[in-house]
Amino acid sequence: MSDKVKVTIDGITVEVEPGTSILNAARQIGGDIVPPAMCYYSKLEGSGGKCRTCIVKVSKGSEKDPRPMPKLVASCRTTVMDGMEVQNITSPEVIEARSGVVEMLLINHPLDCPVCDQAGECDLQNLGYEHGLQKTRYEFERRTFERIDIGDKIQLHMNRCILCYRCVFTADQITNKRVHGILNRGDHSEISTYIQTAVDNDFSGNVIDVCPVGALTDRTFRFRNRVWFTKPIDAHRDCPTCSGKVTLWYKGEDVLRVTARKDIYGEVEEFICNTCRFDKKKTADWTIEHPTHISDASVIASNHYETLMPLPVIQNNQKLQQANQVELEKTAKF
Amino acid sequence: MARKLLLEHINVPGIHTLDVYRQKGGYRAVEKALKTLSPDEVVEEVKKSGLRGRGGAGFPTGMKWSFLAKPEGVARYLVCNADESEPGTFKDRYLMTHIPHALIEGMIVASFALGANTSYIYVRGEMMPQIRILERAIAEAKNAGFLGKNILGSGYDLELYVQPGGGAYICGEETALLESLEGKRGNPRIKPPFPAIAGLYGCPTVVNNVESIAAVVPIINDGGDEYAKVGIGRSTGTKLISASGNLVRPGVYEIELGLPVEEFIYSDEYCGGIANGKRLKATVAGGSSVPVLPANLTLKLANGEPRLMSYESLSEGGFATGTMMGSGGFIAFDEDQCIVRNTWNFARFYHHESCGQCSPCREGTGWMEKVLHRLEYGHGKMSDIDLLVDVSKKIEGNTICPLGDAAAWPVASAIRHFRDEFEWHVKEPVKSLDTNYGLANYAEPIAKAEVTTGN
Numbered sequence: 163m164s165d166k167v168k169v170t171i172d173g174i175t176v177e178v179e180p181g182t183s184i185l186n187a188a189r190q191i192g193g194d195i196v197p198p199a200m201c202y203y204s205k206l207e208g209s210g211g212k213c214r215t216c217i218v219k220v221s222k223g224s225e226k227d228p229r230p231m232p233k234l235v236a237s238c239r240t241t242v243m244d245g246m247e248v249q250n251i252t253s254p255e256v257i258e259a260r261s262g263v264v265e266m267l268l269i270n271h272p273l274d275c276p277v278c279d280q281a282g283e284c285d286l287q288n289l290g291y292e293h294g295l296q297k298t299r300y301e302f303e304r305r306t307f308e309r310i311d312i313g314d315k316i317q318l319h320m321n322r323c324i325l326c327y328r329c330v331f332t333a334d335q336i337t338n339k340r341v342h343g344i345l346n347r348g349d350h351s352e353i354s355t356y357i358q359t360a361v362d363n364d365f366s367g368n369v370i371d372v373c374p375v376g377a378l379t380d381r382t383f384r385f386r387n388r389v390w391f392t393k394p395i396d397a398h399r400d401c402p403t404c405s406g407k408v409t410l411w412y413k414g415e416d417v418l419r420v421t422a423r424k425d426i427y428g429e430v431e432e433f434i435c436n437t438c439r440f441d442k443k444k445t446a447d448w449t450i451e452h453p454t455h456i457s458d459a460s461v462i463a464s465n466h467y468e469t470l471m472p473l474p475v476i477q478n479n480q481k482l483q484q485a486n487q488v489e490l491e492k493t494a495k496f
Numbered sequence: 497m498a499r500k501l502l503l504e505h506i507n508v509p510g511i512h513t514l515d516v517y518r519q520k521g522g523y524r525a526v527e528k529a530l531k532t533l534s535p536d537e538v539v540e541e542v543k544k545s546g547l548r549g550r551g552g553a554g555f556p557t558g559m560k561w562s563f564l565a566k567p568e569g570v571a572r573y574l575v576c577n578a579d580e581s582e583p584g585t586f587k588d589r590y591l592m593t594h595i596p597h598a599l600i601e602g603m604i605v606a607s608f609a610l611g612a613n614t615s616y617i618y619v620r621g622e623m624m625p626q627i628r629i630l631e632r633a634i635a636e637a638k639n640a641g642f643l644g645k646n647i648l649g650s651g652y653d654l655e656l657y658v659q660p661g662g663g664a665y666i667c668g669e670e671t672a673l674l675e676s677l678e679g680k681r682g683n684p685r686i687k688p689p690f691p692a693i694a695g696l697y698g699c700p701t702v703v704n705n706v707e708s709i710a711a712v713v714p715i716i717n718d719g720g721d722e723y724a725k726v727g728i729g730r731s732t733g734t735k736l737i738s739a740s741g742n743l744v745r746p747g748v749y750e751i752e753l754g755l756p757v758e759e760f761i762y763s764d765e766y767c768g769g770i771a772n773g774k775r776l777k778a779t780v781a782g783g784s785s786v787p788v789l790p791a792n793l794t795l796k797l798a799n800g801e802p803r804l805m806s807y808e809s810l811s812e813g814g815f816a817t818g819t820m821m822g823s824g825g826f827i828a829f830d831e832d833q834c835i836v837r838n839t840w841n842f843a844r845f846y847h848h849e850s851c852g853q854c855s856p857c858r859e860g861t862g863w864m865e866k867v868l869h870r871l872e873y874g875h876g877k878m879s880d881i882d883l884l885v886d887v888s889k890k891i892e893g894n895t896i897c898p899l900g901d902a903a904a905w906p907v908a909s910a911i912r913h914f915r916d917e918f919e920w921h922v923k924e925p926v927k928s929l930d931t932n933y934g935l936a937n938y939a940e941p942i943a944k945a946e947v948t949t950g951n
Contacts, residue, residue: 211686212854214894233893239686262890266859299883302866325852344681344852347664349862351852 167244171195171218172252184237184248185216189427195250196427198260198289200267200374201326202238204429209331210238213324214263215289219256222247234259257293264293269300270349271375272321280376282389282461285428286324305349312355313362315381315440316370320352323377329353329369336365336433353377364403367439371422371430382440383411383419390461392418394454399447404435409454410445415478417443426457450482498765499726501714501734502707503750506594512629514636517597525716526642529605530650533716538609542712544720546732551577551668551705552783552823553898554807557712563692564610565700573701574607574615575677576709579661579668581620583784583845584825587736588706590748592619592626596633600656602709604642605716607654610702614655617706618673621663630658665849669897670703671695672851683853684897705823707736728754731806735824741779742830744768753806757781758795760805761828774830777938778914781810782822784842785902787909788835789819790938815909831935836921836928839910840868846903857900860891864907871918874925881918885911914938 166177169187172195178187188196202210216238220231225245275281307320333342345354370378392411399406411419420439422430456463510516543558580588607615619627637643645653661667667676671685674696695701715723724732731753740746745768762769776791798817807821847865852858888904917933
């Protein structure tokens with residue numbers, strides 16, 4: 163155990179591997195003290211440090227050098243030192259700075275949640291509820307862009323983008339060619355493929371999953387339904403290109419969309435291929451596993467069948483009923 | 497006449513050529529360093545000289561060099577930051593135009609000290625004439641055997657390249673400069689790791705300002721101790737100041753650090769006073785990023801002592817009553833200048849130059865620019881002033897690179913010292929369009945200033 167380092171976050175001590183970031187150390191503790199992260203994505207090398215929502219205060223640098231760090235630091239890109247003490251929600255300074263960052267993120271965001279496909283599973287929406295003001299102090303016209311279709315499956319809605327660069331890193335990771343990047347600078351920056359149809363890759367659909375807001379949306383699901391009316395179910399299939407482990411989003415008996423499985427921080431477990439995502443939209447294509455666990459805090463959980471009646475698709479199918487026997491007995495008790 | 501170290505021979509005709517430069521004692525430092533000193537001894541001399549970075553932050557150069565990691569079998573690089581684009585600063589351009597060999601000589605000595613066999617001068621893209629001058633000078637130096645393989649028979653090899661930038665202010669930030677030099681988009685990197693550990697192409701790299709590198713030449717010629725005698729306290733040596741604004745004689749001046757600000761503005765040896773017989777209203781002492789000061793606080797400290805041109809004296813009083821040395825871009829405003837308009841102009845610059853990587857700077861600079869535009873053009877509200885202070889606080893310290901701070905400080909300081917002028921713009925929206933607030937009490941003796949700045 164001697165090679166592990168001890169770090170204290172908001173009074174809770176945890177031992178982690180050397181080289182872990184403060185954010186990942188906090189995720190090992192879990193709960194409220196985990197800083198929110200809009201741009202950091204553990205599966206993407208080089209991501210993080212840009213959105214500044216995960217800033218924390220380091221009140222003690224390390225055992226050797228106990229001086230506090232002079233500025234608030236981005237917890238996703240700062241590695242822990244032995245004996246480090248970090249303040250997140252216990253520091254009013256951090257809370258204030260973070261609400262400042264949230265305000266900055268929202269001033270050029272169109273706030274069109276009522277017509278946005280991401281509403282209900284949007285990281286920015288959650289962050290806004292927790293930290294934002296109810297009224298904006300920004301009284302100017304917001305920046306606007308034309309919508310761009312990237313291929314026939316993905317649509318880019320630059321107005322909503324918060325420039326987290328996640329999709330840029332994803333595109334860099336899935337292909338050797340640079341096909342996706344940032345144009346211009348400052349608040350005119352825009353995500354672009356430059357030549358609009360250039361992203362042609364089996365895994366390009368993953369940019370939809372990594373996008374924390376509604377800037378990149380699935381054109382096969384666009385305006386089909388609100389996410390909180392759909393029921394997520396984990397399923398898998400034998401896919402030659404990817405792991406085939408996905409979440410199916412049901413409305414009634416129809417699969418409305420397919421996404422990768424996401425953990426509690428909204429990060430996908432494994433990237434999935436475009437065939438699984440866009441083409442396999444029948445229950446017959448999949449082996450159903452179990453309902454996806456949805457956090458009680460999410461609006462999707464509001465009428466989630468984990469606590470209510472089984473889906474029609476399960477009610478009508480003998481095989482599925484047997485597979486879900488244990489689940490069904492549990493629900494019957496309520 | 498004060499001592500000149502960098503610009504001593506600036507008026508000699510043909511000093512930009514190698515022959516004339518050598519006649520005036522040029523390349524002595526290269527001969528001395530390569531033939532008689534070891535790299536560590538050169539670093540030691542620079543440490544002794546107390547030379548502080550001339551690019552803005554004022555970090556001791558010798559210390560920066562000694563932090564350079566030296567792993568076996570990995571190349572090390574020296575990069576000269578000539579991406580000078582701060583409004584009000586033009587000293588490096590002057591140095592490179594008129595005496596390019598001073599920079600090249602400094603580059604050879606500094607590269608030798610750091611063990612770099614390839615060095616780059618990253619010049620701002622708009623400075624095409626200077627790039628040509630430097631390239632010509634490098635060719636001359638190479639013909640004379642000061643660059644290339646086995647320089648002066650010492651066994652030390654050095655190749656020096658000039659790289660034009662794309663013309664972005666952000667590429668003056670050292671890690672953005674390295675990204676740009678690598679051929680990528682000029683976004684600042686997230687630190688750590690610092691360039692001294694992993695810089696250009698992942699190798700240990702030192703990035704220095706043009707003037708810092710040129711100052712290595714007199715340090716090696718005369719010795720570090722001798723250099724440290726010039727100047728005052730921890731601000732040693734001489735500094736190039738680019739004076740601009742409403743001065744009788746704006747231009748680039750080499751001053752000994754420790755010169756009183758009053759003497760710099762009013763003496764005939766330097767700027768010669770305020771143009772057209774007007775009075776001084778405010779100054780920006782170190783380029784557009786540093787806090788703006790009213791005339792009374794520019795000339796005197798809060799306690800009534802004269803303010804000197806040195807790192808310590810200019811920052812005396814912190815942000816409440818002080819400013820910073822910065823890169824030495826001295827801008828003077830006379831009584832007819834509008835501080836609100838000037839602040840808007842600076843904010844517009846930072847809005848345009850923000851790289852757009854981290855959210856507080858990307859969104860905040862645009863917001864401040866829009867609010868200041870509204871104030872300047874007579875649509876402002878009283879609450880806008882506090883809003884600006886709040887926005888600048890939200891940006892400051894929360895960004896990846898110092899551009900966020902640089903954008904926030906001028907706005908915060910302008911409101912701190914010139915709040916009544918901002919309020920006048922709100923109260924008199926029509927009048928403020930064609931008249932200015934004037935000098936008000938900004939040049940009155942310091943006792944008055946303590947009251948206005950004490951809050």
